[in-house]
Amino acid sequence: MADSSEPDRIGIRAVSELTGLSIDTLRWYEREGLLPLVERGPGGRRGYSPAAIRFIRLVRALRRTGMPVDDVRAFVRMGSGLEWHDRRTALLEQRAAAIEQQIGQLRQDLAVVREKIAHHRDLKRRGLDCEDEIGTxxxxxxxxxxxxxxxxxxxxxxxxxxxxxxxxxxxx
Known part of the structure; x- marks a missing residue:
């Protein structure tokens, strides 16, 4: 299934299937500097290592939680090595705190939506249209x-x- 000649690397199509990201999105992430671990094999074909796939999953998670592209790019550009661990960890801790806040807000919003669902079911049970209650x-x-x-x-x-x-x- 791999479309790369490297035995420990897989091609972009397989990565797309593994991550749920389209091939176009993977290419865009690479162009935007969000994927530092993409290597090219003979003939210029992309080959993704297991580490690159883990990083893609992290980038996807960061983006889905609302982290701006510029912040993801800054995270990528921090480089690797022990001297960057504290800065990377701090950035990830900030994102985790933001996610926790989002989860709290989503729980509150879910409660409001569920309350409205129950209200609409009650209106239906009583034979009222939701518009009937606005004037009451x-x-x-x-x-x-x-x-x-x-x-x-x-x-x-x-x-x-x-x-x-x-x-x-x-x-x-």
């Missing part, structure tokens, strides 16, 4: 100045106010 909110349930505004915008702002109250952080 008590006027005093709205904050001053909210009448006539988009209900989704109102809910988002109310959720933000609740979150600020939980964390004590005021957003600009």
């Amino acid at each position: 909110a008590a006027p005093d349930a709205l904050l001053p100045g909210e009448a006539g505004r988009d209900p989704r915008e109102q809910r988002d702002e109310q959720r933000e106010r609740r979150e600020r109250g939980k964390t004590g952080i005021e957003h600009a």
Whole structure:
């Protein structure tokens, strides 16, 4: 299946299948300087070592979690060797903290979505359309100045106010 002549290296098609990245994406990652471990064999064909494949999986994970391309590139350019371990580890620890924060936010968002699913099921059980409830909110349930505004915008702002109250952080 390997399309490289090197016995311990595999070709781009096999790497694409292993990583779930398209061949075009792998080539783009290489052009952008995100893959330092890609070697070329005779005839210019790419050959990926097991270490390169592990690195591709790391780059994919970093990108999926929202790490900017420039930060990934900086990570790659740090080089290898003991003198870079602390800087690389610090960068990965920062990304891990950001991922933990994303997971927390996603859990909160999932709870809101599940609450809405339950609400819609209840409306259906009662024979009501979700649009029926918009006109039934008590006027005093709205904050001053909210009448006539988009209900989704109102809910988002109310959720933000609740979150600020939980964390004590005021957003600009």
